[in-house]
Amino acid sequence: AKITYVEHDGTEHVVDVKPGMSVMEGAIKNNIPGIDADCGGACACATCHVYVKQEWLDKTGSPSAMEESMLDFAENVEPNSRLSCQIKVSDELDGLVVTMPESQH
Ligand code: FES
Numbered sequence: 001a002k003i004t005y006v007e008h009d010g011t012e013h014v015v016d017v018k019p020g021m022s023v024m025e026g027a028i029k030n031n032i033p034g035i036d037a038d039c040g041g042a043c044a045c046a047t048c049h050v051y052v053k054q055e056w057l058d059k060t061g062s063p064s065a066m067e068e069s070m071l072d073f074a075e076n077v078e079p080n081s082r083l084s085c086q087i088k089v090s091d092e093l094d095g096l097v098v099t100m101p102e103s104q105h
Contacts, residue, residue: 001094005032005050008105017089023098024048024085034100041085043067046074048084050098060087060096075103 003026005013017026027035027048039045043066052060057080063071067086071077084098 001089001091001096003089003093004095004097005034006097006099007032007034008100008102019090021089022085023050023087023089023096024083026089027084034104035084036104037085039085043070043083043086046070046083047104049074049077049101049104050082050084051078051101052080052082052087053097053099054080056093056096059092074101076101 001017001019003015003017003023005027013032015026015030022041024035024037024041028037036047038047060082063082067083070083071081
């Protein structure tokens, strides 16, 4: 699926991410700056925080209780905040756009 990662300064990275990988893994694999993922995807660090573009919120679903509690540790949390390691890429998400927060710039 084609995923667009937008850095805080507006720089866009469009990459193809294999279904089954997480949005975070897609960023790491393609050396996209702004997603640190210190915990390696265990939902335990909140350094993979992204904002999901409004029109995609239906498809990405809502965060789990564990993700919600980890998001409390992220900065500048918005209603469309997600931890990108908890979003699984599928063909459904082809065209997804996520933006990285200022704190990960
Ligand atoms: Fe650590 Fe997502 S990579 S919470």
